[in-house]
Amino acid sequence: MPADIVAVPPGHLGNLTNQEERKLQEAWIHLLRLCGVQESVDHETPDRTAAFQEHLSDKSTDNFRQRLWSFILADHPDVLVLRFLRAREWDVEKAVAMLVSALNWRQEQRLEDDIVRRGDSVGLATNKEQSADEKSFMAQYRSGKAYVRGADKERRPVFIIKVRLHDPKLQSPESMEMFVLHNIETMRTMIRHPDEKSCLIFDLTGFGLKNMDFHVVKFLVHVFEARYPEYLGVVLVHNAPLIFWGIWKMIQPWLDPVIASKINFTSRNADLARFIAQEQLQKCYGGKDSWEYKYIEPVEGENERMQSEKKEEVEAARGELVRQFEQLSLEWARVKPGSAEATQKETERRDLGEVLRESCWKLDPYVRARTYYHRAGVIGPLGVVDYQAAQ
Known part of the structure; x- marks a missing residue:
């Protein structure tokens, strides 16, 4: 295998059996119903929405949808769902229940609000504050x-x-x-x-x-x-x-x-x-890397975009892409895995997933405080990563 070709492990995006693809489709139907996508109720997958909602402290479809897409971040949406399917050995109902429970836990922990949004920007406050x-x-x-x-x-x-x-x-x-x-x-x-x-x-x-x-x-x-x-x-x-x-x-x-x-x-x-x-x-x-860790303090103004009025515009653009991906996922979930139509829909979803990834990195400075890794150059513009960036 050429060095530039990366083997995708079985059960991961890009290397699914038809049966695993079907399980993924069923999981998305459950998630789309929880997100309030009404067209999903016509799918043959049994409706378990009420049972899944028992894991939630807030059963609002809008809030669930926002939490789900905040958890997905900048990867292809299927990557996150497949993590939970593999963790529950492809039992769709157990996997979705586990994912829903994790989303509820994230809200209880105030992960997006207190940890992602604030992070080490708290270091900018005075010692008394x-x-x-x-x-x-x-x-x-x-x-x-x-x-x-x-x-x-x-x-x-x-x-x-x-x-x-x-x-x-x-x-x-x-x-x-x-x-x-x-x-x-x-x-x-x-x-x-x-x-x-x-x-x-x-x-x-x-x-x-x-x-x-x-x-x-x-x-x-x-x-x-x-x-x-x-x-x-x-x-x-x-x-x-x-x-x-x-x-x-x-x-x-x-x-x-x-x-x-x-x-x-x-x-x-x-x-x-x-x-x-x-x-x-x-x-x-025993390696050759002479680098040693030294924390880089947060800098005044590095999170100014989090207060920018442009945030709403960037969020709206990503929200439209999310809506398109949900509708495309609904169409894909209705076709038989392995068919020519399924292959076409998979390609469209993969391409749209890449656009979604790019949109997330455009939104990131508006919703995540800059971290040590941003200041050190490990995480660069649009999410480019260099694990050995010099400080």
């Missing part, structure tokens, strides 16, 4: 305990967590959850189909009991299993000291079998090199 949780949120970014650097051999972003720099006594559980979710939401902007997953390194060099945070471990297990399924590609637990293995016996029973299967233990730099090329690996791990 910041809450205790906001202060500790910023302190965690400045500490360098967690950051993205490089990509592994599967082209997945490498997210490094230096556990020795974490002290659970220095921040509240709520602040830590906010920090975790902001990192996940930011990392999601760096992931692109067909490379839809991430590589996590838990660096346990210098780890001691004072660094152990059972609340964070449980929270991470929960969100990656139930709220962000299929985002983990591989987890590398690196350089674990002897004291860790007793803790590991306590953690193991909490792990979903799928997540557990992704965990690898590495004890030498050579072990990491099996997963990450030397050019992409920092020197502290």
